[in-house]
Amino acid sequence: MSELGVFIDESGDFGPYKTHAPLYIITLVFHEQTRVDISKQIEHLKTRLVEQGLSENHAVHSAPLIRKEGDYVTFNLVQRRKIFKVLFDFMRLSDISYKSFIFHKKELPNHDALVSRISRNIGHFLRENLDYLMSFDKIIVYSDNGQKEITNLVNTLFNAYLEAEVRKVSPSDYSLFQAADMFCTLALLEEKLSSNSLSKSESTFFEKESKLRKNYLKPARVKLFKSSQQFRRF
Structure with missing residues (x-):
């Protein structure tokens, strides 16, 4: 049985527009679970997190990591950059x-x-990519049910078009949730670059805009879902 996993995360809120938070971003990460085994990458990610002083099951949150907030207040800039790269390399590989x-x-x-x-x-x-999506025998949508609006949309849309199974899970249980979180952060950073509105903490973290583009934004684009990708059956 062919199975596709879809991991959903978001950045922002549904409140009114504010200059310091002008965007809402939602990211879907796709993993062909029965065809592509990423267990080695997951184990490597866990090992690298422990090497950086974190639990192997730690859920990396990219934005607080950049801003030195939450779980990362005791980590210096060099350490936080290493943690960011650990998760980015997991996504890339x-x-x-x-x-x-x-x-x-x-x-x-x-x-x-x-x-x-x-x-x-x-x-x-979803409509544009129905041929590809419906080539799977089963689609499982993983969501943390963080915002009720997204929960409602996920249940409505994925059930309407694909009769997908929707599971409420914790981000710490699935490394690809952390990938979705980082893709959200990278999308936000790219938007900020286009309007010259990187924050001080973001500029400090990445040192130069050219480094952000070359080391992270450009490699991330390789992972973009191709709407024209070929219809496949298993």
Whole structure:
């Protein structure tokens, strides 16, 4: 039986537009679970996290890591960069793909308009790729049920188009949740670069914009979900 895993994470909130938080981003990470074994990459990730002074089951959260917040307040800049690279290398070496949806809250008048736009864009994406998605015998959507709007959208859209199984899980239980989190962060950073609005902590963390583009944004694009990818049966 062929099986596709879809891991969903988001960045931002459904509150009104604010200058310091103008975007809402949602990312889907795709893993062909019965075809592609990433157990070695996961074990390597766990080993590297322990080497950096973290638990092997630690769920890396990219944005707090960059800002030196939460679990990372005691880590210096060099240590935090190493942790970031550990997760990035896991993503780079794993045979996965992703799709990020970016919404500019300033363009949307209210909460309902944002929810509607997200639903329309993700629905369009699913319809556009139905041949590929329906080539799997089973689709499992993994969500942490963090925001009720996303929970409702996931249940409605994935059940309507694909009759997918939706599972509520903890990010610490699945390394690909952490990948989805980092892809969200990278999408946000790319948007900020385009408007010259990187924060001080972001500029310090990556040193130079050229390093951010070369070392992270460009390699991440290799993992973008290709809407034209070939229909496959197993």
